Amino acid sequence: xQFKSRNFDRAETILDICNLSVCLPDQPDIAxxxxxxNLTIRAGETACxxxxxxxxxxxxxxxxxxxxxxxxxxxSAGEIRLDDTDLLTLSPSDMRKVRARRIAMIFQEPMxxxxxxxxxxxxxxxxxxxxxxxxxxxxxxxxxLDIMAQVHLPEVERIxxxxxxxxxxxxxxxIMIAMxxxxxxxxxxxxxxxxxxxxxxxxxxxSLIAELQERHGTAVLxxxxxxxxxxxxxxxxHVMQYGCIVEHAPVERLLRQPQEEYTRKLLSAVPSLVPRxxxxxxxxxxxxxxxxxxxxxxxxxxLVRKAGTLAATGVDLSIARGRTLGIxxxxxxxxxxxxxxxxxxxxxxxxxxRVAGTEIARLSRRALRPHRKHFQxxxxxxxxxxxxxxxxxxxxxxxxxxxxITRRDALSRAGELMELVGLPRDALxxxxxxxxxxxxxxIxxxxxxxxxxxxxxxxxxxxxxxxxVQAQVIELLDDIQEKLxxxxxxxxxxxxxxxxxxxxxxxxxxxxxxxxxxxxxxLSQPRHDYTRxxxxxxxxxxxxxxNFREIRTA
Amino acid sequence: xxxxxxxxxxxxxxxxxxxxxxxxxxxxLTPGDxxxxxxxxxxxxxxxxxxxxxxxxxxxxxxxFFNWIRQLLQGDLGTSLISNTxxxxxxxxxxxxxxxxxxxxxxxxxxxxxxxxxIAAWRHRSWIDYGVMTFSVLGFSVPVFVIGYIFIQIFxxxxxxxxxxxxxxxxxxxxxxxxxxxxxxxxxxTIYVALIARMTRASMLEVxxxxxxxxxxxxxxxxxxxxxxxALRNAAVPIxxxxxxxxxxxxxxxxxxxxVFNIPGIGRLTVDAILARDYPVIQAMILLTAGIxxxxxxxxDISYSLIDPRIRY
Numbered sequence: 001x002q003f004k005s006r007n008f009d010r011a012e013t014i015l016d017i018c019n020l021s022v023c024l025p026d027q028p029d030i031a032x033x034x035x036x037x038n039l040t041i042r043a044g045e046t047a048c049x050x051x052x053x054x055x056x057x058x059x060x061x062x063x064x065x066x067x068x069x070x071x072x073x074x075x076s077a078g079e080i081r082l083d084d085t086d087l088l089t090l091s092p093s094d095m096r097k098v099r100a101r102r103i104a105m106i107f108q109e110p111m112x113x114x115x116x117x118x119x120x121x122x123x124x125x126x127x128x129x130x131x132x133x134x135x136x137x138x139x140x141x142x143x144x145l146d147i148m149a150q151v152h153l154p155e156v157e158r159i160x161x162x163x164x165x166x167x168x169x170x171x172x173x174x175i176m177i178a179m180x181x182x183x184x185x186x187x188x189x190x191x192x193x194x195x196x197x198x199x200x201x202x203x204x205x206x207s208l209i210a211e212l213q214e215r216h217g218t219a220v221l222x223x224x225x226x227x228x229x230x231x232x233x234x235x236x237x238h239v240m241q242y243g244c245i246v247e248h249a250p251v252e253r254l255l256r257q258p259q260e261e262y263t264r265k266l267l268s269a270v271p272s273l274v275p276r277x278x279x280x281x282x283x284x285x286x287x288x289x290x291x292x293x294x295x296x297x298x299x300x301x302x303l304v305r306k307a308g309t310l311a312a313t314g315v316d317l318s319i320a321r322g323r324t325l326g327i328x329x330x331x332x333x334x335x336x337x338x339x340x341x342x343x344x345x346x347x348x349x350x351x352x353x354r355v356a357g358t359e360i361a362r363l364s365r366r367a368l369r370p371h372r373k374h375f376q377x378x379x380x381x382x383x384x385x386x387x388x389x390x391x392x393x394x395x396x397x398x399x400x401x402x403x404x405i406t407r408r409d410a411l412s413r414a415g416e417l418m419e420l421v422g423l424p425r426d427a428l429x430x431x432x433x434x435x436x437x438x439x440x441x442x443i444x445x446x447x448x449x450x451x452x453x454x455x456x457x458x459x460x461x462x463x464x465x466x467x468x469v470q471a472q473v474i475e476l477l478d479d480i481q482e483k484l485x486x487x488x489x490x491x492x493x494x495x496x497x498x499x500x501x502x503x504x505x506x507x508x509x510x511x512x513x514x515x516x517x518x519x520x521x522x523l524s525q526p527r528h529d530y531t532r533x534x535x536x537x538x539x540x541x542x543x544x545x546x547n548f549r550e551i552r553t554a
Numbered sequence: 555x556x557x558x559x560x561x562x563x564x565x566x567x568x569x570x571x572x573x574x575x576x577x578x579x580x581x582x583l584t585p586g587d588x589x590x591x592x593x594x595x596x597x598x599x600x601x602x603x604x605x606x607x608x609x610x611x612x613x614x615x616x617x618x619f620f621n622w623i624r625q626l627l628q629g630d631l632g633t634s635l636i637s638n639t640x641x642x643x644x645x646x647x648x649x650x651x652x653x654x655x656x657x658x659x660x661x662x663x664x665x666x667x668x669x670x671x672x673i674a675a676w677r678h679r680s681w682i683d684y685g686v687m688t689f690s691v692l693g694f695s696v697p698v699f700v701i702g703y704i705f706i707q708i709f710x711x712x713x714x715x716x717x718x719x720x721x722x723x724x725x726x727x728x729x730x731x732x733x734x735x736x737x738x739x740x741x742x743x744t745i746y747v748a749l750i751a752r753m754t755r756a757s758m759l760e761v762x763x764x765x766x767x768x769x770x771x772x773x774x775x776x777x778x779x780x781x782x783x784x785a786l787r788n789a790a791v792p793i794x795x796x797x798x799x800x801x802x803x804x805x806x807x808x809x810x811x812x813x814v815f816n817i818p819g820i821g822r823l824t825v826d827a828i829l830a831r832d833y834p835v836i837q838a839m840i841l842l843t844a845g846i847x848x849x850x851x852x853x854x855d856i857s858y859s860l861i862d863p864r865i866r867y
Contacts, residue, residue: 104772113768
């Protein structure tokens with residue numbers, strides 16, 4: 001593993017945060033959101049700010065930009081010095097002049113961070129019209145096209161006139177980067193800029209940021225939760241917890257010899273890319289069998305017929321009782337379409353789906369209803385998959401009661417389920433917002449298991465969770481599988497997660513299964529080029545985070 | 555883009571055909587014989603028969619319908635039973651004041667309400683916001699005629715700035731038109747200002763929380779540019795809907811205001827026609843109102859696709 005080992009002691013200091021505290025206004029008794037942050041970044045350096053959700057890393061970056069949400073967060077102490085000016089003392093209009101010109105920022109979600117009703121070229125150009133009023137429109141346009149070429153966008157003239165929804169996620173993030181760098185700021189703040197992107201796109205964006213940083217000598221403050229990304233790009237790492245920086249060190253030293261307990265815990269929770277040991281197969285008793293399934297989304301309308309979009313074709317897969325099958329692939333690969341077809345949330349165009357011995361691909365909605373309890377789903381976002389107006393007990397009993405179980409039995413079963421997923425029985429009376437994200441995902445799992453399904457479909461079920469919580473939920477799924485003998489279909493884009501939970505893996509690309517086999521084989525000796533490119537794009541793949549050393553190939 | 559607009563315009567034809575059919579059946583199926591109404595109480599059977607013959611009431615229903623449609627397509631809306639004049643001419647004379655009043659009302663409403671809503675959302679939970687919301691509740695709850703009479707009392711009777719009532723054609727007397735139209739427009743506008751300001755505020759509040767607003771601020775863009783260039787256009791679709799339906803409602807619902815301010819518009823024409831059971835006029839008014847609604851909806855839909863490039867049906 002090659003770390004960045006550049007030395008910046010001689011470089012000029014760009015950003016110097018001293019003793020920065022941020023709190024909720026008028027509420028002195030509540031613990032501050034940021035508590036005495038110290039952080040220095042020099043020209044050309046990449047400093048990573050890592051931590052779990054709620055640790056204060058985004059608040060730090062917004063405070064530097066002067067964009068803390070008005071009224072709900074205020075700086076209570078400290079200094080943010082940029083080239084020896086304290087940004088906190090600037091007037092709003094002077095601060096506006098600093099933004100984009102000297103500090104620029106890129107955000108996590110390039111779809112929502114761009115204005116959907118403005119052409120992307122105009123959005124980049126707006127930076128110039130705001131800060132460089134003297135430029136003629138011809139010069140402005142030239143500079144926009146130039147920076148668009150620098151971020152390696154193809155056909156810049158055409159993309160200049162495109163709207164955000166007409167571009168891919170990677171192209172949109174390139175637009176964001178172009179917008180941030182068009183005035184060559186000294187400091188670039190990147191807040192989880194690759195989290196919403198596919199792994200291969202992520203690799204391209206990371207190397208683009210590194211390339212532009214090299215060329216312009218920009219200092220980069222990179223906010224992320226992904227240790228793999230940290231290993232790839234950081235010079236120095238600052239670990240945050242509860243609004244404090246608990247440890248900071250050059251990247252290699254932090255990953256090899258973490259000093260603080262919290263850092264060790266965080267690193268140990270990173271799932272390994274090395275597949276876990278294969279579990280002995282139980283009976284060859286398939287509860288789910290999919291044969292030659294195809295899904296075409298029809299296009300065109302009432303009178304016009306167009307060729308449809310082929311979302312998945314020729315899909316064959318099967319899961320035995322007590323086993324976990326992973327479907328991995330990038331966005332648009334068809335992995336979610338396959339899951340939705342199996343659940344009959346959408347109707348497959350052709351092919352067979354057998355669940356617990358019953359062919360369900362062509363059953364009518366009505367005839368399907370008694371079979372619904374055989375397959376249940378856990379969704380990605382636990383904040384939106386539970387009804388916020390319902391108590392947990394109502395969510396857990398609704399399904400069983402629909403299938404004829406008495407309310408009393410369903411209620412006592414709900415209590416058992418809560419214990420099964422590691423939550424107290426008396427939490428049944430509470431509402432979803434009273435739980436953390438990880439707890440909510442446990443409830444969502446309990447809700448799915450309440451139906452005593454044969455197949456549990458987990459659609460990116462741990463992707464929205466912090467690594468430490470992720471590890472716990474994966475363990476929980478394993479545990480439940482052992483107790484109930486359930487088959488799990490696990491949809492994920494994250495190869496690390498797949499390596500830790502799946503017995504078998506299906507790799508999908510553009511609607512086609514390109515590789516299918518035992519997880520150990522597929523992930524360590526991939527046969528298909530696409531699988532290989534996915535694994536190679538996984539950041540930090542040569543580092544064994546949990547053991548603080550390089551991966552040793554046995 | 556053009557394909558979309560043409561498809562939408564073609565889509566209007568079946569809608570209007572169904573409206574025409576319903577209007578036709580409505581009058582043929584309501585109890586009472588139009589000939590009897592026309593002839594009056596003292597008519598003989600022979601007179602009635604002659605009238606029926608001249609109105610074509612003895613023809614089979616479908617033939618009557620096609621004849622009527624043919625007349626409609628030639629711009630012939632029939633003849634009033636009461637005044638015996640051409641209905642299209644009657645409406646033509648009356649529609650100008652109504653349209654002028656509606657346009658002026660909508661312009662006043664939009665010019666007042668949109669900035670009010672934008673600023674209320676920008677200064678969410680400040681006294682400006684509460685002021686706008688209070689005004690909005692008042693605007694909804696005070697009846698139109700009360701506001702109208704209060705305005706007359708203050709501006710026409712006490713201050714004598716403008717005439718109490720009446721109407722002047724803008725082509726003949728532009729100043730006189732504005733003097734006489736300002737009070738009714740303001741009166742009508744109160745409820746639309748309330749409605750549009752509320753909708754603008756709600757829609758802006760949602761948009762101001764979006765990531766691209768943060769991006770715009772991160773670019774160092776000035777606040778007014780953030781509000782009006784970035785936020786308002788994204789918030790515009792629900793606002794356009796309210797403005798459009800408001801305009802259509804205005805045309806069809808000006809009866810009270812026209813009565814209070816004694817304006818010879820179609821609102822009063824409709825009331826008079828209903829009271830006198832002047833079927834051809836009523837029929838034409840229903841068709842006209844439906845046509846205005848369909849047209850306004852068409853324009854709103856087209857405006858959506860101009861505002862938001864993602865909208866392509």
